[in-house]
Amino acid sequence: MVSALFPLTVEGAKASRRGRVLVGPVDLTLDAKGITVVMGPNGSGKTTLLKLLHGTARLSAGRIAWACPPEDARPQLAFVFQRPVMLRRTVVQNIAYPLRLRGVSRASARAQALDWAARVGLDAMKGRPAWSLSGGEQQKLALARAFIADPRVVFLDEPTAALDGAATREIEAILAAARDEGRRLILATHDMGQARRLADDVVFLHQGRVAERAAAPNFFEAPATDAARAFLKGDIVE
Amino acid sequence: MGDLWAGLAQGFWMVATLDPELVEITLRSLRVTLTALLIASAIAFPLAALLAVKRFRLRRLTIAILNALMGLPPVVVGLIVYILLSRSGPFGVLGLLFTPSAMVIAQVIILVPLIASVAHQSLRDLWSEYHDLLIAMNVTPWQKITTLMWDARRALITAALAGFGRGIGEVGAIMIVGGNIDHATRVLTTAIALETGRGDFALALGLGFVLIALALAVNLVTHWLGQTEREGRW
Ligand SMILES: Nc1ncnc2c1ncn2[C@@H]1O[C@H](COP(=O)(O)OP(=O)(O)O)[C@@H](O)[C@H]1O
Ligand SMILES: [Mg+2]
Numbered sequence: 171m172v173s174a175l176f177p178l179t180v181e182g183a184k185a186s187r188r189g190r191v192l193v194g195p196v197d198l199t200l201d202a203k204g205i206t207v208v209m210g211p212n213g214s215g216k217t218t219l220l221k222l223l224h225g226t227a228r229l230s231a232g233r234i235a236w237a238c239p240p241e242d243a244r245p246q247l248a249f250v251f252q253r254p255v256m257l258r259r260t261v262v263q264n265i266a267y268p269l270r271l272r273g274v275s276r277a278s279a280r281a282q283a284l285d286w287a288a289r290v291g292l293d294a295m296k297g298r299p300a301w302s303l304s305g306g307e308q309q310k311l312a313l314a315r316a317f318i319a320d321p322r323v324v325f326l327d328e329p330t331a332a333l334d335g336a337a338t339r340e341i342e343a344i345l346a347a348a349r350d351e352g353r354r355l356i357l358a359t360h361d362m363g364q365a366r367r368l369a370d371d372v373v374f375l376h377q378g379r380v381a382e383r384a385a386a387p388n389f390f391e392a393p394a395t396d397a398a399r400a401f402l403k404g405d406i407v408e
Numbered sequence: 409m410g411d412l413w414a415g416l417a418q419g420f421w422m423v424a425t426l427d428p429e430l431v432e433i434t435l436r437s438l439r440v441t442l443t444a445l446l447i448a449s450a451i452a453f454p455l456a457a458l459l460a461v462k463r464f465r466l467r468r469l470t471i472a473i474l475n476a477l478m479g480l481p482p483v484v485v486g487l488i489v490y491i492l493l494s495r496s497g498p499f500g501v502l503g504l505l506f507t508p509s510a511m512v513i514a515q516v517i518i519l520v521p522l523i524a525s526v527a528h529q530s531l532r533d534l535w536s537e538y539h540d541l542l543i544a545m546n547v548t549p550w551q552k553i554t555t556l557m558w559d560a561r562r563a564l565i566t567a568a569l570a571g572f573g574r575g576i577g578e579v580g581a582i583m584i585v586g587g588n589i590d591h592a593t594r595v596l597t598t599a600i601a602l603e604t605g606r607g608d609f610a611l612a613l614g615l616g617f618v619l620i621a622l623a624l625a626v627n628l629v630t631h632w633l634g635q636t637e638r639e640g641r642w
Contacts, residue, residue, distance in 0.1 A: 224544065226543055226544055244546055245546065248544075249544040251540060251541070251544075255537065255538060255540060255541035257538070257541075257555075257559060258534070258559045258560075259559065267545075268545060271545065271547060271551055
């Protein structure tokens with residue numbers, strides 16, 4: 171059963187730890203289509219905001235609401251970490267894991283996992299232990315594992331931050347294909363080139379607040395705030 | 409000195425020819441310890457997993473109790489089980505004292521804390537590795553435990569092997585609650601103690617060889633498990 175998830179409404183959302191506000195208050199509305207890129211310097215709150223939206227970070231104040239009840243939304247969301255977590259299993263078993271959790275039979279989960287391994291270019295190493303993959307291969311595994319359960323929305327936290335150019339290009343191709351399939355992607359990055367290549371719209375964070383929210387062309391052509399202008403120019407923004 | 413050599417040769421001969429008494433004692437030892445190991449693992453593994461993933465109220469207390477129990481000398485465990493099972497004790501009516509069941513009970517009490525604490529360390533490390541992923545995937549508490557136990561299966565088997573080594577070589581507790589009765593509760597270690605005391609080294613040494621072989625086998629399997637881990641097999 172797929173209920174309508176969007177719009178996602180964020181009102182006065184805040185995350186605090188030990189009395190310090192990490193993110194917020196944030197007000198935001200996300201619609202059903204495309205890739206939203208969350209940009210901002212290190213420490214601006216990208217990871218925290220993504221986890222808030224995904225529901226794995228505790229909301230200290232405010233409201234984050236999907237168009238359906240949260241228990242219907244959660245199974246349709248997936249999260250990809252900056253540093254992928256590898257289960258101590260083979261590549262195929264890692265990719266198949268979310269299906270096994272959902273009670274899909276071993277044979278069917280394996281068949282689908284092999285399919286996904288091929289789609290992300292890991293078929294040659296399907297039987298290898300996941301820990302033996304390179305950083306880029308591990309991240310491709312993490313993408314396949316996130317996509318296999320057919321999530322409507324995928325949160326990606328700087329998935330290419332630790333990767334070289336070639337691996338980054340492959341991952342961006344996988345993400346573009348996922349968007350074209352109708353998946354909703356919310357991607358944190360501080361890689362300007364990546365943002366330009368992938369963004370449909372941009373959320374620019376600065377010191378835990380949304381400093382700017384705009385369609386991608388507008389943001390890159392005519393940033394409205396000093397912080398965004400400096401960030402786009404490549405200046406150091408604190 | 410000549411006695412010793414003769415005993416050594418005769419002990420070796422008893423192993424080689426599968427001396428009936430030696431076989432009987434060995435099989436009883438294995439039955440008692442393997443039964444205790446099975447029961448102890450069934451308690452210790454899930455307990456260790458629970459301690460690793462869940463922050464419940466009595467968690468710290470449970471860990472403290474396990475650690476305290478692990479430091480308990482086996483003779484003391486034997487003494488306590490003896491008192492509990494003795495005719496005037498609370499479980500006296502069961503008539504278990506001086507039976508293999510009493511020995512199994514004593515060994516379970518010795519093995520649970522050992523296996524649980526070894527298993528807990530591995531499961532806790534694995535959980536800190538998996539935590540973010542499994543939380544993000546919305547797994548149920550039961551799925552957390554089964555995932556951890558499956559992916560740490562080699563460490564769990566290693567913990568069980570350590571338990572087997574402790575159980576098969578243990579003498580203090582089973583001597584007290586089993587009584588070392590011929591054809592009933594005599595096992596490898598208690599028989600060795602008895603025969604040595606009587607100066608009959610042949611049987612003692614024969615049984616000693618069996619114990620050493622079992623310890624070696626445990627080490628080999630542990631080593632082999634580490635090998636499969638590194639090579640990513642099963
Ligand atoms: N668990 C935490 N406890 C305390 N502070 C945290 C925690 N996680 C993140 N922070 C702080 O929150 C701020 C935002 O962090 P983060 O969301 O990771 O930013 P980004 O992903 O943009 O680099 C930083 O100042 C960081 O130090
Ligand atoms: Mg971050």
